[in-house]
Amino acid sequence: MSFLDFEDLNMIPFTRILEHLTLTDMFLASFTNENAHNILEDLFVRTFISIQAFDGKFDLKVKSPGPRATLCFTTQKTICDLPEGERKMVLHIRGHKIEMTLMHGLNQKVKYIHVEKKYVPLMLTVVFDYIRDLFGTTDFNICVSLNKMRRYLRDMDVLCMTIVDKKISAGSLERLLTRIRVHEHLRLLAKVTGSLPENSAIHNISQLHTQGTWMKFKHIMRFNGEHALFDRNCFTEENIVDFIAHFLLCGFPNLQTVIMRSKNRLDYKKVTQHVASRPWDPTQRARHFMYTPEISSVMNDQHLRQLTDCTYGFDIVCGHGRLATFQITPNHFVFFVWTDPFPWRHMLVDHH
Template structure:
């Protein structure tokens, strides 16, 4: 399919009008369409599988804050004859080209993909990874399923959240599911459970659990709960059971992580009258705790609890003997709520809620206002894979971005000149940069809300390192230096000798600048060159010593460069290497003349050579021997993060191998008309830890 060549503004407006399911379907039609669709951005909290449908049709939902948007459905059979096939696509699933038919539900407009039953265990992971890569959304696996359809569960060992649906299910299925799949965050069980759930079930290790029909959940289960938040509806726990639980907590015999317990019972016990007769409860002491308790559990999101803060000013407390930790007891006729005070500073509770609502750029700006503000802001924690400088802007404005898994969040911009007269100065700060007090003006971009710091030009070489160090110290994030830059702006480069990853951007640059940059700055992990390089790269360039290199326009990269490569992974797009040069590379590797660290070479050539026919004529290739290596080769390179390579595992069961003479090391050759992939087997154990359905694992391994 050729996407119409609308002006970019018009095309963007068209994309904004399309539903997520329509965008997803469009992306399947061609690489060009996928590239265009991927420019559409969403603020997503994740995705969710739904395996609860009795018809055998599964679904993938996209979560945009509180709204769930259906994206696609699939089933492992032929489509009904009554449904019109709108498309027949060949999808590359774990390295295998698989024909699939697509229909459109006439009521909802949602596409349905009809696949072969052989794909049952791998297709859900494939479609999830494809969607997350397409829109750059969080890759956490979330599942809603009826355990009576447990056979639908894809190859996955870890999920973030699970919701067990269906009218009823059996306890042994619950035990089997939670012992097979590790749930890291939240488990909601909507289903009536018949039988006895094991006292050792991993369900009781989940951080947040919600059981709607919890009559099977006994006091023995409760006393073994190791998580933080539990919600029990239609419970059969009695007053005596709850009193036993309270004593257990007071005596410090468990519940080291407990924060919230909510019980709504169907038993005929009057909790509000009888529990105070058995347990000594103390009235609220405002010196010891705030009046309002914030529910921090995932339950407030999944169950829509309101308010988030419970008024505990009239409630009473118990105190744990070993450490004086307080818990508040809220009672109704058949309601028992137990809130543990991990944070008893009244101001801190409110302050933390405010911090949670602020953007990273807002927190950064707030931290500059005073030492006290910086100390408060530093309490906010993030799960980060690092930070990245961007020196590619032609306007002379540089920026620092913060990486939170797959999402890059812009933090701050800076330039070494006076701010434009059209921009309002919101603050003038004295920043101590390398021991020198420097006056800087700050403006706020009216569209993005990102602060821009305007500094003196004498700070050019030291300010980026200062702002990077300040940010990493503030939020305690990895200090690896990562850079995206246009080498034509090499003067913007700060005083830095080592970087972890570098991305060279811009339309074109000079080979001498590339050599100069890489001979000056040591790159420890990955170098991506997105720019066309004019001239001849040095055969001694430090580029050839980097672990992972990617050249999008690699016509400057000759076979002599390839034979001198000392790293592990190399990706060459638009290459001018010929069949004879690739044959020379393979023979070089077989003879053990170099490339001792090589693991992966991926090459897409622009020359008119038919690799798949001509290379086997020149090199003796051996068919796959299952006794010597596995069928699947996992991409372990950082390139899989930076390039979004899919799949992470190549199916090499039909590919052929070569063997290195000196040590018998195997390498697999995968060939297309103008594609050459060379995978070296450092680990040939068929049961190696990367085997199995782990393709969905979080993307970045930087």
């Protein structure tokens, strides 16, 4: 169904065709008349919005599970675009006139909306607000270079955020996390310069992924979230002993997963000689630990899937009775708290 199909909505009951519309169709149909806009605004469609802005590219995407596909606004054109499939449009959105081009790929099924770079400020503000209100979207995912996006970002609650700058000051990071509240996953690939405060907002992120030696062990010890992956640090066996001791004294009350990759070579014997632990007992816990989808995705990107196997890990129990397992490879320290000791019961090894 194309934009032309909506030119005479009085001929067809609009509610009859809603089930056939993609998100792109719905967005374009909302400009047809006030009745169409009101019906679409009242319709519940589960969506989430993602913003990507780095390397000179700007994308604003609305995604929905199921057959409604993706509504994509982008400053990039792909090499497989068909010139004869282009449809130039001028949309009037909340007092602003924005020129856009509806593009079709080679298979005629892939549609996206091309926006010239001069309209990026409007795309990331006016268009963003319009589609958020149209679809009632409350879930957001942001992957940005703050140097390019700082002035456009609204105060909002987001599920996930990735920061891809090379550097960001500790002060800028704290101000950003005050305005944009990350509820699930923060992936911080930038180097943070300066000193983080003791009560830094990153300590309370539910799922945190950082990269680089700027993340000091003192900040790791203050982590109050559930899952963390600290990549390319310089922690030592002594740090690991301190970390485990803190857990045994009932520290890290919310913790479920920690993965640390060190630039130093690690010797597990230098840790186990200071920690009372026991080898894997298949009657006490499963062989494999189950990560969250977000942490699993990061591990897949970095080829760390082998760290799910806890066969050769060491089990410990803290004062509150929480069972945990730690493993040490030449460059990794992995730590799991078993909220469910048998998340994959079918993987329990039978030794009889």
